[in-house]
């Protein structure tokens with residue numbers, strides 16, 4: 001009996017509050033539900049907070065889709081490629097003042113976890129890039145002649161040890177051609193060194209423009 005009165009009183013208070021704060025209270029409730037739903041989605045994406053991948057967002061973008069032409073997108077890159085690059089940064093085989101020290105702190109488990117995580121993220125279009133039409137066409141021809149898809153996969157979406165080139169950042173791609181040409185970077189087949197040294201600076205620019213402008217194929 002007493003309980004019922006209490007419950008009744010509580011109900012009256014809630015009703016009063018709703019009448020008084022009505023829309024605001026409902027808004028707060030919705031916001032709370034929204035936050036819980038987002039947090040749940042975030043957690044199921046890759047384990048509990050804080051995520052080790054959070055450390056990458058500032059440069060590589062949300063879910064590995066970079067908003068800056070100078071920082072590579074990691075989304076949808078083949079996991080074996082990403083893991084191999086992190087090991088190369090750690091060993092100094094691919095020297096980089098930012099990624100070197102960062103990769104050195106990673107365990108083998110973390111490297112595999114990060115590579116798997118970013119490989120699973122859907123790659124977005126490189127929307128902020130505005131290609132020069134004439135150079136883009138030249139780049140298209142060079143990429144077709146160079147048979148880049150033989151290693152870099154159909155639609156240049158990458159596979160195994162070969163990176164996705166479609167939709168990658170323009171400044172980043174250009175910097176990689178330079179790195180292969182000057183020996184700072186190399187690949188096991190030696191092919192990239194040959195391609196980069198044979199291409200004129202204008203050809204490298206044209207290829208980078210074409211590749212950056214390609215819309216990545218959805219898997």
Ligand code: HEC
Pocket residue numbers: 052053055056057058059060070071072073074082083085086095096098099102114163175
């Ligand atoms: C302060 C900026 C910064 C942060 C933070 C950062 N990176 Fe990088 N990352 C770079 C830059 C710059 C490059 C390109 C290096 C080069 O030119 O060789 C790069 C390259 C890479 C590459 C090679 C990509 C490719 O296509 O070959 C991988 C893999 C990578 N980063 C993973 C990560 C991961 C994983 C994290 C988070 C744990 C992270 N990075 C955090 C700046 C950053």
Ligand code: HEC
Pocket residue numbers: 072084142143146147148149150151152161162163164165168173176177185186187188189191192195207
């Ligand atoms: C025989 C195989 C092969 C062919 C053909 C080839 N590549 Fe590559 N390429 C590679 C490998 C392997 C890597 C990764 C190197 C590493 O592990 O650091 C690479 C890396 C790259 C990168 C750096 C990407 C990144 O995310 O850092 C660019 C840019 C690139 N290739 C462009 C091209 C272009 C353009 C062509 C055609 C003209 C081409 N490649 C043809 C094997 C090849």
